[in-house]
Amino acid sequence: MNKNRIIKLIPVFTVLAGFIVGGIIIAATGSNPFTAFWNLIQGCGLAPKASYAGKKGMITDLLSFIDLWTPMILASLSVAVAMRVGLFNIGVSGQMLFSGFIATVVVGYSGLDAFIAKPLVIVVGIVAGAFAGGIIGFLKFKFNINEVVSSIMLNYTFSYVISFFINTFLVDPVSRQSKAVSAASRLTLKDVELGAYKMDIPLGIVIAVIAVIVIWIFFNKTVSGMELKAVGLSNSAARYAGMSVNGNIMKAMMIAGALAGLAGVTYYLGYFGSIQPRVLPATGFDSIAVALLGNNQPIGIVFASFLITVLSKGSTYMNSASGVQAEIANVITGIILLFCACNAFIKWYIANRDTTTKKGFKRKSKKADKDGGAIAEADDKKGEV
Amino acid sequence: MSDYIVEMRNITKRFPGIVANDNVSIQIKKGEIYALLGENGAGKSTLMSMLFGMYEPDEGEIYIRGEKTQIESPNHATKLNIGMVHQHFKLVSNYTIAENIIMGMEPMKKALGFIPMVDIKKANKEIAELSKRYGLEVNPEDVIEDVNVSIRQRVEILKMLYREAEILIFDEPTAILTPQEIQFLLDIIRGLRDSGKTIIIITHKLDEIKQIADRCAILNRGRLIDVLDVKTTDTKTMANMMVGREVNFKTDKKDPVFGEEVLKVDNITVKNKDGLPVVKNVSFSVRAGEVLAIAGVSGNGQIEIADAITGILNVDSGKIYLNGNDITDKTVRQRIDAGIDYIPEDRNAVGMVMDFTLAENLALKSYYNEPFSIRGILNRPAFDSYGNKLIEKYDIRSSQGNPTIVRTMSGGNQQKAIIGREIEHESTFMIFVQPTRGLDIGAIENIHRQIIEERDKGQAILLISLELDEVMNLADTIAVIYSGEIQTIADAKNLTLDQVGQFMMGVGSDE
Numbered sequence: 032m033n034k035n036r037i038i039k040l041i042p043v044f045t046v047l048a049g050f051i052v053g054g055i056i057i058a059a060t061g062s063n064p065f066t067a068f069w070n071l072i073q074g075c076g077l078a079p080k081a082s083y084a085g086k087k088g089m090i091t092d093l094l095s096f097i098d099l100w101t102p103m104i105l106a107s108l109s110v111a112v113a114m115r116v117g118l119f120n121i122g123v124s125g126q127m128l129f130s131g132f133i134a135t136v137v138v139g140y141s142g143l144d145a146f147i148a149k150p151l152v153i154v155v156g157i158v159a160g161a162f163a164g165g166i167i168g169f170l171k172f173k174f175n176i177n178e179v180v181s182s183i184m185l186n187y188t189f190s191y192v193i194s195f196f197i198n199t200f201l202v203d204p205v206s207r208q209s210k211a212v213s214a215a216s217r218l219t220l221k222d223v224e225l226g227a228y229k230m231d232i233p234l235g236i237v238i239a240v241i242a243v244i245v246i247w248i249f250f251n252k253t254v255s256g257m258e259l260k261a262v263g264l265s266n267s268a269a270r271y272a273g274m275s276v277n278g279n280i281m282k283a284m285m286i287a288g289a290l291a292g293l294a295g296v297t298y299y300l301g302y303f304g305s306i307q308p309r310v311l312p313a314t315g316f317d318s319i320a321v322a323l324l325g326n327n328q329p330i331g332i333v334f335a336s337f338l339i340t341v342l343s344k345g346s347t348y349m350n351s352a353s354g355v356q357a358e359i360a361n362v363i364t365g366i367i368l369l370f371c372a373c374n375a376f377i378k379w380y381i382a383n384r385d386t387t388t389k390k391g392f393k394r395k396s397k398k399a400d401k402d403g404g405a406i407a408e409a410d411d412k413k414g415e416v
Numbered sequence: 417m418s419d420y421i422v423e424m425r426n427i428t429k430r431f432p433g434i435v436a437n438d439n440v441s442i443q444i445k446k447g448e449i450y451a452l453l454g455e456n457g458a459g460k461s462t463l464m465s466m467l468f469g470m471y472e473p474d475e476g477e478i479y480i481r482g483e484k485t486q487i488e489s490p491n492h493a494t495k496l497n498i499g500m501v502h503q504h505f506k507l508v509s510n511y512t513i514a515e516n517i518i519m520g521m522e523p524m525k526k527a528l529g530f531i532p533m534v535d536i537k538k539a540n541k542e543i544a545e546l547s548k549r550y551g552l553e554v555n556p557e558d559v560i561e562d563v564n565v566s567i568r569q570r571v572e573i574l575k576m577l578y579r580e581a582e583i584l585i586f587d588e589p590t591a592i593l594t595p596q597e598i599q600f601l602l603d604i605i606r607g608l609r610d611s612g613k614t615i616i617i618i619t620h621k622l623d624e625i626k627q628i629a630d631r632c633a634i635l636n637r638g639r640l641i642d643v644l645d646v647k648t649t650d651t652k653t654m655a656n657m658m659v660g661r662e663v664n665f666k667t668d669k670k671d672p673v674f675g676e677e678v679l680k681v682d683n684i685t686v687k688n689k690d691g692l693p694v695v696k697n698v699s700f701s702v703r704a705g706e707v708l709a710i711a712g713v714s715g716n717g718q719i720e721i722a723d724a725i726t727g728i729l730n731v732d733s734g735k736i737y738l739n740g741n742d743i744t745d746k747t748v749r750q751r752i753d754a755g756i757d758y759i760p761e762d763r764n765a766v767g768m769v770m771d772f773t774l775a776e777n778l779a780l781k782s783y784y785n786e787p788f789s790i791r792g793i794l795n796r797p798a799f800d801s802y803g804n805k806l807i808e809k810y811d812i813r814s815s816q817g818n819p820t821i822v823r824t825m826s827g828g829n830q831q832k833a834i835i836g837r838e839i840e841h842e843s844t845f846m847i848f849v850q851p852t853r854g855l856d857i858g859a860i861e862n863i864h865r866q867i868i869e870e871r872d873k874g875q876a877i878l879l880i881s882l883e884l885d886e887v888m889n890l891a892d893t894i895a896v897i898y899s900g901e902i903q904t905i906a907d908a909k910n911l912t913l914d915q916v917g918q919f920m921m922g923v924g925s926d927e
Binding site: 251252253254255257260261264265267268269270271272273274275 | 726728747748749751752758760762765766767768769770771772776780781783784789792793794
């Protein structure tokens, strides 16, 4: 098989390796790994299972899974966009929380009709997210403050300030969360009865699909996308070619923020319907891993986010059905990411092994010269474009 | 038993899309200076990388001291007493000179009788002695990032000597040095030969070969053309063999026809990051059809002048006019569109986005205009057809043409691409900074011809070069810069090489 094809298949091997090691661990704890994995899939409504309590079954779980998958896709796209200009947006969680909160206050409690409220939620999510991301971009180019530092600090700022408002003015005394938003403003239609089943219809997935397509087109087909990539790859060359480096940093952070904002509204006004104070959404952090696994490519992110969401969503059912600790899912995620981080080595190894065997030398050479790595790197980039 | 210390027999090495070495055989005697001469991409560095264990040959055999050897790694090569100074130094910049040299074979001592520790005092002493013995004076306790390239190169040489290398490979050692430093280095290399070392030097500078080498192997496109005795061969013959055709050292040019003033730089001052002025009250103007060359030793503010004219750096005071319009406060893009072309000094970090394709880089200054993009949407077919046109016209060689990632191309072809792109871009004024740096004779000749062609078409040209020969060869008017100030501006006919040299050292103005 050709070298480039093998390199493209690395993520698949990475995932398989994660499941194999995870399976061994499950077997070591005395459970059947195959049953456990089957339960994992069943828990997400991707495999048949018996209907349970009050008109709920496979289709119910599937839609619930999609509802949780949606913010993951959007959040991961946010990380990927920032990564393209060379910025590490670790603040997706804070941006999600901020836009979710603003949309909750502005629209969620407003009593507007559904056909005004729902689009308005989306618009507010985009604007609030772009604002939150824009702060990071602004601090970066105006004062050269490292985006990792500023976004982590903003995460805390958003989390505590919003908690204060929720606990002081908006708390639901029973759930200890913010008061539930109106059904009209929610991006998930709750408890819809169709035939024999009751289900939640996730409208957000439409936004996610559109976002994936738009971002793909943006990077591959537009002048702005090309400039953004150029700035990320070489600051000085971009400046030389007359591109505005600061403008592009700002643009990328605002787009990243807007995507995080969409993730926020599909999460807080879709899946949940309320905000838990003093908790940053885990989705925001998992999305960094997803973007890594998906190689910062929109299509890769669709698959990677699917996988990571299966692991997190299905683990509860796996626990109740076969008694395997839900944390095993995290172990598998961790191992996948570990292998994923070894990507560069695996690529180098394949590229290198390929050249040595072609020459007819049986012995594997240990030379760690940079040229082999450079070739692998170049091949990798070729795959990306 | 063989008389040769190194023998490479019938070596062939292929890379995807290219044969880097095609059945090359060379034999090197102990104690000689052996030069490898060839254009960029002729396969010199590849051949030596195989001797140093960085690659393995696809075919062929290597004999070291008469024994057939398969060199597996640079470490293995070091064990065989082979050392190499790479074109790009491999030093840890925040370590001291001594730490860099001993790395991997540190002299050890036992603190309190049992805790193993690096004996840095002993290392410093050993290195001081070693550097004195070979005339390579360095202070072992200096940190690499505080010393200049010439010292860094000495450190690389000492690194080889510390490892008791007998066979020393130098890859383009003079490319980054000033004329005085080059002389010093050549003396060192001669001294090393006299103390019994065998030297292999990769270069394309003929006069250096003539000065120090005993024998010289000429490579052209991966094939060995000939091995010559340097004493009995003149440089002209070597050059012709290397390029594969007749070479003109002197660029033919007509008398200049000057037109209107195109660029006017009026009393500009540019400050660096630390707020110190690096360009001080500089004024000059360039007319259509004129090559104005700024000569000077590296780091005297030339690059900053170019960056200020193109808008990459802001001027602190003064004005810049293009065709009579004040462009001092315009953005880089506005200046590009107003007709400024710029071939920057650093083609890797500045001139191109190395991980973009060739086609994208060729359109790097026009992608935002039709037909490359229409209302913000890229039109890929336009990139490809434009790419094909330039690849053909400027003979840009790469493994796959348009989709080639520029990083994988050779330096000479990268430069061809940049120059082609800038010439094709519509303009009235061009800046060339070190346009032939690191290139071989064939490519240099070609670029010089292109510069003169552009001049004759009526372009105003600013040439900034550290190579005095290049300045003397091309310029109609010469300005000499020293410490950020213009020392003199004069008609090229009225200045001799020596005079320019004196102005460059800041002493000419006394006359």
